[in-house]
Amino acid sequence: MLDWVEKYRPKTLKDIVGNRSAVRQMVEWARKWESGKEPLLLYGKPGIGKTSAAYALANDMEWEMLELNASDQRTKSIIEKVAGSCATTMSLSGAERKLLLFDEADNLHGSADKGGARAILDIIKISKQPIILIANDSYGIAKELKSVCEQVQFRALTAKTISDHLRDICSLEDLKCSESTLAEIAEGSGGDMRSALNKLYAASLGEDTLREAAVSTASKDERASIFDLVGSVLKSREDQRLMQLSAEISETPDVMSQWIEEGASYIQNEKKRAQAYHYLSQSDIYIGRTFSRQYYTLWRYASALMLIGTAYAAEGEGISARIMPPSRWRKMAGARKQKSIRNSVFNNLSEKYHMPADTLRDDYINLISVLIEDNPAGFARETGFDRDELDFFLHDKKKSADIIKEIKKEEKEREKSEKASKKREVSKKEPAKKTDETPPVKDQKTLEAAFQNRSGDEKSTESKTENRPPGKEKETDNGLNGKDKKKAAQATLFDGF
Numbered sequence: 001m002l003d004w005v006e007k008y009r010p011k012t013l014k015d016i017v018g019n020r021s022a023v024r025q026m027v028e029w030a031r032k033w034e035s036g037k038e039p040l041l042l043y044g045k046p047g048i049g050k051t052s053a054a055y056a057l058a059n060d061m062e063w064e065m066l067e068l069n070a071s072d073q074r075t076k077s078i079i080e081k082v083a084g085s086c087a088t089t090m091s092l093s094g095a096e097r098k099l100l101l102f103d104e105a106d107n108l109h110g111s112a113d114k115g116g117a118r119a120i121l122d123i124i125k126i127s128k129q130p131i132i133l134i135a136n137d138s139y140g141i142a143k144e145l146k147s148v149c150e151q152v153q154f155r156a157l158t159a160k161t162i163s164d165h166l167r168d169i170c171s172l173e174d175l176k177c178s179e180s181t182l183a184e185i186a187e188g189s190g191g192d193m194r195s196a197l198n199k200l201y202a203a204s205l206g207e208d209t210l211r212e213a214a215v216s217t218a219s220k221d222e223r224a225s226i227f228d229l230v231g232s233v234l235k236s237r238e239d240q241r242l243m244q245l246s247a248e249i250s251e252t253p254d255v256m257s258q259w260i261e262e263g264a265s266y267i268q269n270e271k272k273r274a275q276a277y278h279y280l281s282q283s284d285i286y287i288g289r290t291f292s293r294q295y296y297t298l299w300r301y302a303s304a305l306m307l308i309g310t311a312y313a314a315e316g317e318g319i320s321a322r323i324m325p326p327s328r329w330r331k332m333a334g335a336r337k338q339k340s341i342r343n344s345v346f347n348n349l350s351e352k353y354h355m356p357a358d359t360l361r362d363d364y365i366n367l368i369s370v371l372i373e374d375n376p377a378g379f380a381r382e383t384g385f386d387r388d389e390l391d392f393f394l395h396d397k398k399k400s401a402d403i404i405k406e407i408k409k410e411e412k413e414r415e416k417s418e419k420a421s422k423k424r425e426v427s428k429k430e431p432a433k434k435t436d437e438t439p440p441v442k443d444q445k446t447l448e449a450a451f452q453n454r455s456g457d458e459k460s461t462e463s464k465t466e467n468r469p470p471g472k473e474k475e476t477d478n479g480l481n482g483k484d485k486k487k488a489a490q491a492t493l494f495d496g497f
């Protein structure tokens, strides 16, 4: 049996409650989407409908969906394999577009994972398909990614919006529930619809009337975060509570241990800090044994040692700084980013010089460096290097950024002048050309009415249609061909946003 979070997952954007302006922004974006348009970045608290809205949009637009959410899948090569082909080509199933969804674009590995961010950036650059990124925390997302996206903020839902939605669900489920009980659930969920639905579902199991007592004892979905855990380890000595928190969070002990190690580095007293590291290293032994023997019962010992041991060492000292993700992740991410830049540089040069990337790297790197240093702008222009790739040779971030900025400016100006000269040519060739394009869907009705009033025009329209060249779609009764009809249907589908 489906739980209610899944059962009532919005299928279309009209099912998304609250966040009207965010939904409207998504609709506008999708309607105007064309190759090269910037991706959307949906951000906001968990459980307020970001992922559902992305799926609902794909459904409404009849776009196929390809979701990539595990950060470990985001190495450049995998993304290129999975998404690269569909980022540039039409979907095999015939759907006009394929929406690429990068969920958890800020997830803990992902935020530090500059290699991953770069890979997504590369996909954005080459993609001829729409892309949506989702994040809980807009600050956690790499700034290079943020700067190329249109941002859409999802806000926590109000208690009223949540209780209205819960009331609808109660009536669909034939569940009696007093207003005060609904309000209690809604207010206790902190704007998180998923949490509210889970509470309602848990309290209703086996009941047809919801009692208030059942709600307060129903299993809560207030998921503790790793931040709560690290904070508690450093400032409390409640062993049971610590073990309970560790069971609530979704991280495995090996990841937890890295977070606590970072937290332990804030313990001021040297002796206590050494003691904390001692317990962490003991815990690490159990983590190692768990993996080598595949005996997961040992994880409990690992958790107990790292949590209770570190809390014992910290003696409730607390933490004055902000709890941060493990610094070793940042270092690893830096190295991964370098590697990913190096690979893309050599792949690029290998194409340019028709030479294997390995040969270039092993035998010609010095020569190329000299050439680039001599004329960095020329080289960047020719190869299409971005700022990071150029900096790989120049080792001067500012200089590289300035050069790339200048090149982009030149490109924009060139495009502008090309467009202007094309326009001039067209207007010279065909001065007063009448267009027979389908009018914008919004004005369709008014135009149709005007059409009806024009006597004699029907005949000429008919004969035009009869002389249609073979292979062209037959126009339907309201003057729209198949493709435009679909657009019109989508336009009415979104009416009211």
Ligand SMILES: Nc1ncnc2c1ncn2[C@@H]1O[C@H](COP(=O)(O)OP(=O)(O)OP(=O)(O)O)[C@@H](O)[C@H]1O
Binding pocket: 004, 005, 006, 008, 009, 010, 015, 016, 017, 018, 019, 045, 046, 047, 048, 049, 050, 051, 052, 053, 135, 136, 193, 194, 197
């Ligand atoms: N605005 C909403 N309207 C209707 N249902 C919602 C809404 N927000 C959340 N829900 C319910 O909560 C569930 C989870 O929502 P969803 O996964 O879209 O949230 P999210 O914001 O993407 O959360 P996370 O950031 O944790 O992935 C949905 O299946 C749906 O049942």
